[in-house]
Amino acid sequence: MSSPFLSSTLPAPLDWTQRHHAFALPAEVTYLDAASRGPLLRAVQAVAHHAVDAMAAPWRLPFDAWVQQIEQLRVLAAALLDGDAEAVAMVPSAAHGLATAARNLPLEHGDAVLVLEGQFPSNLLIWQRRCAEAGAHLVAVPTSTDGSVTDAVLQTIADTPALRIASLPHAYWLDGRVLDLNRISAAVHASGAALVLDLSQSLGVLPPDLTCWQPDFVVSVGHKWLLGPMGLAWLWVAPQWRTAGVPIEEHWIGRDAGSSWEFPIAAAPLYRSGARRFDAGGVADPLRIAMATAALQQINAWQPAPIAAALGALTTQWDTALQARGLGSWCTPGHAPHLTALEPPAAALDAVTTTLNTLGVICTRRHGRLRIAPHLSVTDDALSQVIAALPGR
Template sequence: MSVIPNQRHLFDIPDDVAYFNTATMGPMTTASVEAGKAGLARKLQPWSIQDTDFFADAARLRPLLAQLIHADTDGIAFVPSVSYALATAAANISLAKGQEILVLEDQFPSNVYVWRALAESTGAQLKTITRTGSSTLSDCLLNEIGPNTGLVACAHIRWTDGALVDVAAVGKKCREFGAAFVLDLTQSCGALDFNTQNVQPDFVAVAGYKWLLGPYATGFLYAAPKHRSGRPLEQNWITRKGASNFARLIDYSDEFGAGAERFDMGERSNFALLPAFESAVRTILDWGVENVERTLRTRNADLSQSLNSVGVLCPPEAERGPHYLCPLLPDSAPEDLTARLKAEGIFVSRRGDRLRITQHLFTNDKDTNRLVERLAYFLRS
């Protein structure tokens, strides 16, 4: 592993912009945008689009997505959103009346509503895990997994405060009790190394527009081997065997393509989004996820010390993702703090009583120095 030098030259970020909001929306590189433009331009002359073009982009991208999470290519499906991926998971998980579905306090809404609906339709009970005392969030979750647990659904990194879940330990305990395990990696994939083989989740959902630096409405689903003969949300033509033979599409087939391809969303052959997403994923893989993680850990360690020195206290690294800083704001913090920072070209987000600071490889020392200095000023004034 190595620390990656600053990569701002790959992005269209002016010198007077300090962007610390990757957890909301990761910026695309100029190369990804150009790839998307070139893909979209194919629709200027649709007669130039070949039958094979409906399959080529997906065929190149699917193994790259598998590589991101150390999974096999057959386990990857294309989805437009995490909510789509989680709905697919919910449609393929069996629960008995009275079993518990465990979620975390302050979990992202899309990762709660779907389980509320599943609990209602199956008679299962939704149980929210809260961190108590000095215990970590992971410890509190692990303590609740037992014989009555039917499903654990959570994120690797909690979006509000960057709290890190020990997903390998959770996966192991789920297997001990025969519980399903569904993970949302949207706030970690591309910035925090994840090994599907070590964790062994049933399903993994990822949105591509945050830490993967891809376009909006891109993402993927991983399905474990035992779920790959499951029920897709849609019955679309392109996921069937023989779909590449356009002349014989009316030879209707009940057989699907390999593995999790049956779960692919309709119109997956998006000529604009897939090339842009592919470019983004290739950039992440070229950097190396472990190298990105190490670089952001190093930069955030320095930034955390600087923030602590001006009274903005960050959680210790052991409790958070190394790419995530969510310091607790003092009671005196102005309500319009993020608006004041934005007016000076500094972009962060606020989640409750925490300031969410999520830099990436485009962030430089000038940016971090400005953030600390202006924060200190606004908290004094």
């Protein structure tokens, strides 16, 4: 039977030269859909099997060892944010983390909340509800413009004196266009508004600068660019909310009940330190902890900046080859190194989609675009074959 101790089953992270062989993908597939779900690492697959086997004897995992695994994983996640494990909470989804932000940030009648037009639903629906409750209103930054999304955000901030909260991504989920959060965060803070960031399409590739950006809350799912399991996401919490913030659920793991584990009727135990008060119930099961630990160990070993450089070389190759074929208008200007979109004319979209499917290319088609989101499993040669097979205008 597998050991219940995670340290005994975790494979060592692979070095950079082995990156193309790190993923458990079928040989006939070119996977360009990491923006939907990251490709499965072989290490994550292996440790998941061990964790499932260990479920047959849950009593063999001591409570203290389980807590230690949780805290080790928290440190790994923090290393990709600002290095402070006290700032990080475990939640089941980006939506849960965003609901936590919406629960805590003040919003009054007449206030405005800024989002992107076409923003991912998790970072839209909660603000629609919160605005309806408070008598506030949403302001949408246009994203269909040919100009810079960053400039559009800055102009909207300047045009919105009632701005109270800005909730934004680092990379636009549909086509990877990057927001300059250095400039945007400065404008948000100058307006007196709070800043919430959804880094689900960037964390693990684009290094965040939280010291510069000074957000109130940051969320990211774990199953995209962090290469972990679904159902375990991350919430970073600014210092003021670690002491004054209220979680959206109450359960024993968020409270410090001491060794006696008593919960008296008269008063609840104090919250645990740091952002742990925001840890969600039920997410830290040994299976997800094991998978996320293997994934984040590998991401931290490779490091986001080299990952971004390697993926940027791929998407630059993509853009250059399309331009050489006279298909430059299909490209997305200003995209992130790891995420872009192919936007052929509407009349050609079905033919392009069929060609990619025939080649075994996995990508997402949405709103007239084919989203191109490679990870390190994709080689230069594989991408060249895809580009060469694309039909023309």
